[in-house]
Amino acid sequence: MGHMGESLAAERRYDAFLSYARADDPDFRQALVDGLDRAGRRVWFDREAMPNCGTTFGQEIRQAIETSDRLILLAGPAAMSSGYVAQEWGYADDIGKPVVPVAHAVAFRDLPDRLRHYHGVDARRRTVDAVVAELARLLAEPVRPLGPxxxxxxxxxxxxxxxxxxxxxxxxxxxxxxxxxxxxxxxxxxxxxxxxxxxxxxxxxxxxxxxxxxxxxxxxxxxxxxxxxxxxxxxxxxxxxxxxxxxxxxxxxxxxxxxxxxxxxxxxxxxxxxxxxxxxxxxxxxxxxxxxxxxxxxxxxxxxxxxxxxxxxxxxxxxxDAARGLLADWAGRSRQRCGRPRPD
Ligand SMILES: Nc1ncnc2c1ncn2[C@@H]1O[C@H](COP(=O)(O)OP(=O)(O)O)[C@@H](O)[C@H]1O
Ligand SMILES: [Mg+2]
Structure with a gap:
């Protein structure tokens, strides 16, 4: 028990990975990060310091998500139209890390379907302190394990x-x-x-x-x-x-x-x-x-x-349409070519 417990504990380094788009309200983001830090929560938000400036979804990002318990998605308008933000939360969801969408200047109903079942935090018309308190409480809860x-x-x-x-x-x-x-x-x-x-x-x-x-x-x-x-x-x-x-x-x-x-x-x-x-x-x-x-x-x-x-x-x-797409994938050809009747 001891040995395995220690190595697992050593690997688990962050309470949450913060996924965001730079164009979305930086003051709000900084206030959240500072607030969570004061609450004793470890949040990974270092993307901007990385060599690729947060535009590609590389190994480093993957690893940071893997070593975080959850992913906090700052769901502002820019984040919702950003492909790399979608890759980040999509990856977290794929590997079983719960996503915590923080609805900021967007409505919950505008979140992608795949995020609907997650417990979100509503940051509209609330003080940053209230949002931080709710997030800090959420991050303190243990993540349910995945069944084998x-x-x-x-x-x-x-x-x-x-x-x-x-x-x-x-x-x-x-x-x-x-x-x-x-x-x-x-x-x-x-x-x-x-x-x-x-x-x-x-x-x-x-x-x-x-x-x-x-x-x-x-x-x-x-x-x-x-x-x-x-x-x-x-x-x-x-x-x-x-x-x-x-x-x-x-x-x-x-x-x-x-x-x-x-x-x-x-x-x-x-x-x-x-x-x-x-x-x-x-x-x-x-x-x-x-x-x-x-x-x-x-x-x-x-x-x-x-x-x-x-x-x-x-x-x-x-x-x-799905059947044609399937056939096309099997045949390694484009869907259009599979679906179109022969001209002769
Ligand atoms: N959503 C799908 N996408 C691709 N192939 C599929 C899909 N559903 C079924 N298939 C393929 O169709 C065949 C029959 O599917 P299966 O699930 O065994 O059907 P059923 O259980 O209804 O008899 C299998 O070869 C399976 O791989
Ligand atoms: Mg069957």
């Missing part, structure tokens, strides 16, 4: 994002982090249903591996293969071995329900049951979950979703 991934399939090459479906999944499966009292109220099963090959499994994997998802499910996200040969006993044993180390493993089919319920009820766990053919054998997995657990299943058969009382989300094939 168990058996998640890799993202396919040239994967297309499906933001609307992902958003649908987020609202069904992720509690609003500002309201912990809602955590237990969401339904515990959500199902993606649709024809073979429309991308249900790919979508489930993209959702399950997202940083935002993993932060909610700190005990892990586990991928359980269903299909026609689904074996509840072997699957339960594997799940418990991974996500509940030390738990009693069931020795027979008859023990599966009790063993799962005993081990999983208190966990922040997402289980993905992929390609469920029959509701009965997966039921013990779903009912074992407690208020902080969720199940996401994919199925060809809407009746399976209905039988399990799931929130049902229909998945259709990629739209034409």
């Amino acid at each position: 991934c168990f058996h998640l399939p890799h993202r396919p090459p040239h994967a297309r994002d499906r933001p609307e479906l992902l958003e649908h999944l987020s609202s069904a499966l992720l509690p609003d982090r500002m309201r912990p009292e809602d955590a237990g109220r969401a339904p515990r099963v959500t199902a993606l249903y649709g024809l073979p090959g429309v991308g249900k499994s790919t979508l489930a994997a993209a959702f399950a591996s997202a940083v935002r998802t993993r932060r909610v499910f700190s005990d892990g996200v586990a991928w359980l293969a269903g299909g026609p040969g689904f074996r509840p006993l072997a699957t339960a044993r594997e799940l418990l071995r991974l996500a509940a180390p030390g738990a009693h493993l069931p020795g027979s089919d008859g023990e599966v329900d009790v063993a799962l319920a005993a081990a999983l009820g208190g966990r922040e766990l997402l289980i993905v049951l992929d390609d469920v053919r029959d509701p009965d054998p997966v039921l013990p997995f779903v009912t074992a979950l407690g208020p902080c657990g969720q199940a996401l299943l994919t199925t060809l058969d809407q009746a399976v979703a209905t039988a399990l009382g799931a929130v049902e989300i229909a998945v259709d094939q990629l739209d034409d």
Whole structure:
């Protein structure tokens, strides 16, 4: 413990990386930096001192973000139209560093969609001292760890994002982090249903591996293969071995329900049951979950979703534009050339 704890502590050097555009109110920025410094918070804001003058997104910036617990985004008008600011917060989000948007001379609704779920600080019509106090309080809170991934399939090459479906999944499966009292109220099963090959499994994997998802499910996200040969006993044993180390493993089919319920009820766990053919054998997995657990299943058969009382989300094939883009990427050509009918 001691050795690892020390090296981790030595690596963690900043409470926050400050991302900003120089053109946005320098006095406000300086007052924030000074205020956080007085509050004992370590903030990295040194970009201007660097050789590239803060116009490129290099290794140094990456490292500074990696060694910070969070990224504070000073969201002024210039920052919101700056490509390198977007690279900074995008990178932080990609690697699981929470972003704290400080809305300064912009409205929250003008922030990019990807930042909507973060807890922001409203700096409009407030004193700098009040903003500093709120930020200092926020930075003092420990960052929730990301849950480990168990058996998640890799993202396919040239994967297309499906933001609307992902958003649908987020609202069904992720509690609003500002309201912990809602955590237990969401339904515990959500199902993606649709024809073979429309991308249900790919979508489930993209959702399950997202940083935002993993932060909610700190005990892990586990991928359980269903299909026609689904074996509840072997699957339960594997799940418990991974996500509940030390738990009693069931020795027979008859023990599966009790063993799962005993081990999983208190966990922040997402289980993905992929390609469920029959509701009965997966039921013990779903009912074992407690208020902080969720199940996401994919199925060809809407009746399976209905039988399990799931929130049902229909998945259709990629739209034409996305499909053409995918083909073009595979073929290594431009989208236009792929989509255009032949002139002859
Ligand atoms: N969003 C996507 N972008 C790129 N390829 C995709 C996407 N969704 C699915 N695919 C590809 O389409 C095929 C079928 O997807 P899959 O998720 O297995 O479908 P389903 O689970 O609905 O049968 C796979 O080869 C997968 O890599
Ligand atoms: Mg599938």
